[in-house]
Amino acid sequence: MDIFTALADPTRRHILEKLNREGALSIKRLTADLPISRQALTKHLNRLIKAKLIRADFVGKEKLHRLNPKPLQQLDNWLAPFSERWDKRLEALQTYLENDDD
Amino acid sequence: MIDKLGNIERKVNFRQPVEKVWRAITDAAQIKQWFGSDCVFEFCEGGEGYFEWEEECEGKFAMKIETINEPHYFAWRWMLKEDIPFDKTQSTLVEWHLSKTDEGTLLRLTESGFVDAKHVEMNIQGWDQELADLQAFVN
Structure with a gap:
């Protein structure tokens, strides 16, 4: 398995x-x-x-x-792209909120 | 960070108050300013909708709101693949936790359920392919 x-x-x-x-x-x-x-x-x-x-x-x-x-590393590797996507999105949220400051 | 059993977690600090961050993550019109190219949903628990990223991929990712607890907790599920109707067993859970800090707001985001949703399917597809290859090889 x-x-x-x-x-x-x-x-x-x-x-x-x-x-x-x-x-x-x-x-x-x-x-x-x-x-x-x-x-x-x-x-x-x-x-x-x-x-x-x-x-x-x-x-x-x-x-x-x-x-x-140790084998859980496989799962980390598979999840990495999903995980990294959040970094970009949250950065974009931060930028959005900064620029929207009024 | 990804924990041992496959959940994604992120923590981000904002200089803006909780209410402002809350609106940015719950109002569809604001979400599409930073999250994707389009976002449509009915804002209520059980409300359904979709996200879209025109530049990255064609197709819509179906989603469904699970919990709204203004202004501290917002949770929805979404599909791992585009253009299929919402199905809880093939979805992951995205949770947004907001808390007040001295500087503004702390957001803790988690995404979980990968093991239930995708891995099983992936595994099955993997075996189908491998068995087909084996069959071709043997024949």
């Missing part, structure tokens, strides 16, 4: 946001605030692992999941 498909699901985005905020988490900690079963969560985690967006490592007996933000 590629990064765009991986990110298109709101549950998977929630998982990534949570890992980004809270660091490495076990399945138990991840299910705590998600209205889905452990099985469903495992499925989502496996998809995120395939998309290389998270990594899972055993720490002792506990399996911990952590964010791997």
